[in-house]
Amino acid sequence: MNPRNRNIIIGLVIIVIVAVGAFFAFNQKSTKNTESKTVTIGIMSGIKEDDIIWKSVSKTAKDKYGITLKFTQFTDYTQPNAALANGDIDLNAFQHHAFLDAWNKENGNKLVALGNTFITPIHLYSSSIKxxxxxxxxxxxAVPNDASNESRALYLLKSAGLIELSVSGNTLATVKDISKNPKNLNIKELDASQTARALDSVAASVINTNYATAAKLPSKDSIYAEPVSKDSAQWINLIAARQSDKDNETLKDVVKAYQSAATKDAIKEAYPEGQEITAWDLKLK
Incomplete structure (x- = not known):
């Protein structure tokens, strides 16, 4: 073979080898960059309105961050934090800051807030009075019996002028802190999931919005609504993670997926009466 031709052939072979190597290297990098990550989030069950919101968040997480969201549903407030602390889920989204603070105080500060989601004013409902x-x-x-939601309910009754409390601000209140009860009201403490079912046996019941929605109780039918002000910061809902995951970039991206314009639109669609108010950019007065 002519030496010149041989050199040309060798040169072409080298070019092909380099090109093939570059292709596989690029393809491997591209696959790695677009590889879908999976994050499991604990939420409360049985609320189709919230399904609308999470469907939107899931789309944003997948399209923008390559994250697949999976959900574990719980039936009462005692479960999601324990599941998160135990590593059964990666995040949860069901509680406000006061609830998380109370849980951490009892359980050794194992969880942290990664970002705010929304605030939902709670309401006082009745089936017998208007x-x-x-x-x-x-x-x-009737009021919820967990520490933070009971406190919130008592502050609601205070703002309605029904009772007075010996504590104020961010201090959690209990029935022992009722300093004045001019109507000698009987405060019945129940699991939050039972407050809506109790309506037929009490004069009125303080019901969290998720349980009111599940019971088909529109906020417009309540007899009193919690005012939203600068004192409401502790009632802002959040996405929580384990303390060890506070700097996890994938989990932070899930928060970003939630705190988006698409989520705002989904919340407006799911709650057209304004029961849920987006809180990651909320300015409380």
Missing amino acids: DISEIKSGDTI
Whole structure:
């Protein structure tokens, strides 16, 4: 073979080898960059309105960050934090700051807030009266029995002028902190999931929005709504993670996927009456 031709052939072979190597290297890098990551989030079950929101968040997480969201549903507030602390899920999204603070105090500060989601004013409902002024002496009012939501309910009753408390601000209140009860109301402490079911046996019930929605109780039918102000910061809902995952970039990207314009639109679609208010950019006055 002519030496010149041989050199040309050798040169072409080298070029092909380099090109093939570059192709596989690029393809491997591209696959790595677009590889889907999976994050499991604990949420409360049985709320189709929230399904609308999470469907939107899932799309944003997948399209923008390559993250696949999976969900574990829980039936009461005692479960999601324990599941997160135990490593059964990667994140949860069901609680406000006061609830997380109370849980951490009892369980050794194992969880952290990664980002705010929304705030939902709670409401006082009744199946027997139409106005809060109709509450009579000796009536029974049901409230959630977990520390943070009971406190929130008591502050609601205070703002409605039904009771007075010996504590204020971010201090958690209990029934022992009721300093004045002019109508001698009976405060009945129940699991939050039971407050809506208790409506037929009490004069009124303080019901968290997710349980009110599941029970088909529109906020417009409540007899009193919690005011939203600068004192409401502790009631802002959040996405929580384990302390060890506070700097996990994938989990932070899930928060970014939630805190998006698409999520705002989904919340407006799911809750057209404004029951949920986006809180990651909320300015409280």
